[in-house]
Amino acid sequence: MITPLKEFATDIRIQEMIEFKARGFGHTGGSLSVADCLAALYGGIMRIDPKNPQWEDRDRLVLSKGHAGPALYATLALKGYFPLEELKTLNQNGTKLPSHCDRNLTVGVDMTTGSLGQGASTACGMALGLKHSGKDARVYLILGDGECQEGQVWEMALFAAHHKLNNLIAFIDYNKRQLDGYVKDICDLGDLVAKFKSFNWYTTMIKGDDPDLIRQTVLDVQKNQGDRPGMIVLDTIKGAGVPQIENIPLNHHTNVTPEEADEIIAQLEEFKRKG
Amino acid sequence: MFKLIYNGEKEKKAGKKVFGETMQKIVEQDPLAVYLDGDIMNSIGTLGLEKKFPDQVFECGIQEADMMGIAGGLSAVGKKPYVHTFAAFAARRAFDQVFISIAYAKNNVRIIGSDPGVTSAYNGGTHMPFEDICLYRAIPHSTVLEFTDSAMLASLLPTLKDRPGLTYCRLNRKEGTAIYSEDSTFEPGKANLLRDGKDVTIVACGMMVGESLKAAEILEKEGISAAVIDMFTIKPLDEEIIKEFAGKTHAFVTAENANIVGGLGAAVAAFLAETTPCPVIRVGVKDEFGQVGTPEYLAEVYGLTSKEIIEAVKKAVSMK
Numbered sequence: 001m002i003t004p005l006k007e008f009a010t011d012i013r014i015q016e017m018i019e020f021k022a023r024g025f026g027h028t029g030g031s032l033s034v035a036d037c038l039a040a041l042y043g044g045i046m047r048i049d050p051k052n053p054q055w056e057d058r059d060r061l062v063l064s065k066g067h068a069g070p071a072l073y074a075t076l077a078l079k080g081y082f083p084l085e086e087l088k089t090l091n092q093n094g095t096k097l098p099s100h101c102d103r104n105l106t107v108g109v110d111m112t113t114g115s116l117g118q119g120a121s122t123a124c125g126m127a128l129g130l131k132h133s134g135k136d137a138r139v140y141l142i143l144g145d146g147e148c149q150e151g152q153v154w155e156m157a158l159f160a161a162h163h164k165l166n167n168l169i170a171f172i173d174y175n176k177r178q179l180d181g182y183v184k185d186i187c188d189l190g191d192l193v194a195k196f197k198s199f200n201w202y203t204t205m206i207k208g209d210d211p212d213l214i215r216q217t218v219l220d221v222q223k224n225q226g227d228r229p230g231m232i233v234l235d236t237i238k239g240a241g242v243p244q245i246e247n248i249p250l251n252h253h254t255n256v257t258p259e260e261a262d263e264i265i266a267q268l269e270e271f272k273r274k275g
Numbered sequence: 276m277f278k279l280i281y282n283g284e285k286e287k288k289a290g291k292k293v294f295g296e297t298m299q300k301i302v303e304q305d306p307l308a309v310y311l312d313g314d315i316m317n318s319i320g321t322l323g324l325e326k327k328f329p330d331q332v333f334e335c336g337i338q339e340a341d342m343m344g345i346a347g348g349l350s351a352v353g354k355k356p357y358v359h360t361f362a363a364f365a366a367r368r369a370f371d372q373v374f375i376s377i378a379y380a381k382n383n384v385r386i387i388g389s390d391p392g393v394t395s396a397y398n399g400g401t402h403m404p405f406e407d408i409c410l411y412r413a414i415p416h417s418t419v420l421e422f423t424d425s426a427m428l429a430s431l432l433p434t435l436k437d438r439p440g441l442t443y444c445r446l447n448r449k450e451g452t453a454i455y456s457e458d459s460t461f462e463p464g465k466a467n468l469l470r471d472g473k474d475v476t477i478v479a480c481g482m483m484v485g486e487s488l489k490a491a492e493i494l495e496k497e498g499i500s501a502a503v504i505d506m507f508t509i510k511p512l513d514e515e516i517i518k519e520f521a522g523k524t525h526a527f528v529t530a531e532n533a534n535i536v537g538g539l540g541a542a543v544a545a546f547l548a549e550t551t552p553c554p555v556i557r558v559g560v561k562d563e564f565g566q567v568g569t570p571e572y573l574a575e576v577y578g579l580t581s582k583e584i585i586e587a588v589k590k591a592v593s594m595k
Contacts, residue, residue: 056353103351104381111351112380115371121341122376125348129309132330133352152372155341163333 064119295320403565
């Protein structure tokens, strides 16, 4: 039997495939690798109310790797922010579900992202504003690993530590691949944990395919981060949970035929039953 | 309503002193108002505010891209951010962050760019923004203003606090020419007619407003009647007043301390071409980079003087 959080993560992947099937292509690799993290956050960690998406005291999520929008849309629909049926409109003309997250189009999306590096700063600004308003809401930020090649991420890392933003917890979806190939071959990030530690973030690295472990780690970070921002590096696989997509070397953006989508959905349903 | 006090004299207070006083009043009066700066507080009269108002004033250090994103995030949680940096950095350095994290994301942020055009003087070509008007105009739904003098700065800046979307303001931090009385009030979208005329209309902004008034006085002695409009509201442009004066004078000169490519002159000329075609001569920087020098020297070099305006007026009138 799989745990309720792992089941949620699998449901997110199933709904993602329904989105990609309807359009025939999309940012599959990075949308699949982030599913376990979103399941942990929306499956109990975050203080949210899907019936009141603009609730002032809610926790916020900034998906700075905005191209993983389909993963967030699947999560939000499963949580009841909008009907599941709407997921089939991904990237259709006039849609409310564009490739990259848009807070003005999609109910439940807290920040517009897509130009990489920028969600780092907007999340930081949200955390700064909430902290100096005396609110106890938290901000969660998900960065891509390739995204960390943007200088803006490191500007934010300095700022958040300097201003002691302990209401901010960031993740790096360290799936090792970017659009043109392996991160290590394109512009190596080196030791991300050591880097963030040296920026005075409370930093840890875990396997990123287990939402229960992610959940427990977030709770541990909250307990131990003191006056520092928290960073959880998630060791993931681009395309995680779907071997057909994991095995495509350049899987940042792939085509998905209806037959492939149906086969993958059946596999994922089977995984839910058997674990 | 405004009162003109122009007599060719300089202002008594530098723009930076007035900015410091005004920014303090804004954060004092509204706990939701916040002010961010990128290590230029000592140059704009605000250093120390971050200690007096630690929950509202944030020194970001030298990281303009991050600062613009932080401002977007602050707006998203209900704050009313004002951001200051040199206009060169506000426009060039952080353009994508302003475009996406503020404007496209529909956050409400006011950006003040200081040292526009030749007023950046000794900081030279790297710091001399001739293109900021063009870049900010090109952002959809943006507001683009230039404070004509310190009286306008003190009066207008606080009223922008609740303005939706992105508002960009050019600000001269030194003493410019005094134009308005301290009790004057201003409204974006509504330009000021400073002088009526029947032969030609001069539409100016920023430091070129004083030059235009000077030019109009000289032209009057030569028998040419020039109207002068202070178009501090570059976007939204006050189209009504341009239309009115197109029907009245049938010739225009524009004057700006910026590149004529995409600037105030381009906005006025485009509007006239599509509504009431008539001659338009643009006074401004002719597609050049900046350099070091005194503002007076640079104004001569780039043709930002009353002399240039007078020549342009004569040309525009001759083309009618």
